[in-house]
Amino acid sequence: MSEPVVAVGYAVPRKGVPAPASFRRWVAAALTGARRRKPAELAIRIVDIEEGQALNLQYRGRDYATNVLSFPADLPPGLNLPLIGDLVICAPVVAREAAEQGKPEAHHWAHMTIHGVLHLLGHDHIVEAEAEKMEALETRILAGLGIPDPYEAP
Template identity: 70%
Template sequence: MTKGPVQLDVSVTYGLPRAGLPAATSFRRWAAAAAQGRIKRADLAIRLVDAKEGRALNRHYRGKDYATNVLSFPVELPEGVTLPLLGDLVICAPVVAKEALEQGKPLNAHYAHLTIHGVLHLLGLDHEDEREAEAMEQIERDILATLGLPDPY
């Protein structure tokens, strides 16, 4: 864990109409909450997409022919290159809205959870086995609680 506030430069772009979607400042706040205490400085990009773009990216990068809620693309820098680049998140707005409705979650809380989840992936956390999944879920719960948001699980 690192001490002090995180210096986070977050670029947020919208690949679909922004109406009904959280503001860029919200995504920046959620990303900073996930990074706090884990890194000192980082740059990352968050792109909100429609189902068509989300599906194309998931198919191309993961071989799965459907849109998913969030994709994380960690930066892989060449050896010896030290830049504060963390990576990119792609969040598929229609999938997030559908999930929030189906799961009875407030839409902004679901966006916050998925942003935090994605940033934690960029920081190297994963949920490949049950132990990792439980640890990551607890970290997500703790971060969301600091933001006054409910347990997503």
């Protein structure tokens, strides 16, 4: 598989937020772990609470900022581009959750990126059986990066 094309945009100060190279590594790990062999392109936008909340309200009807939003590409038939979609990750929510869960922020950033990419590839966690499969896949991908199981209490 060729390296994924990942465009990272920062709508927040960069301090404490991973560099584009980290996001590219995590996206590549997610794609490999999900056994995607075709080329892939996506955009990641790092946002603040206000933008995260506005997007969550607009697209999911939920009036709060969430950690990651996934927007799978909806390409017209016959348009064969490697675009898989966009991720929006809310920096303050990721930082708060990492602190609450007692884990390094970098580990939580990796988890949220991988989680979002798996959503772009069609994985979901609404039904319990699907949630278990998705969590197991996330855990395996993260382990390959040397990151402990995010679903186990520290």
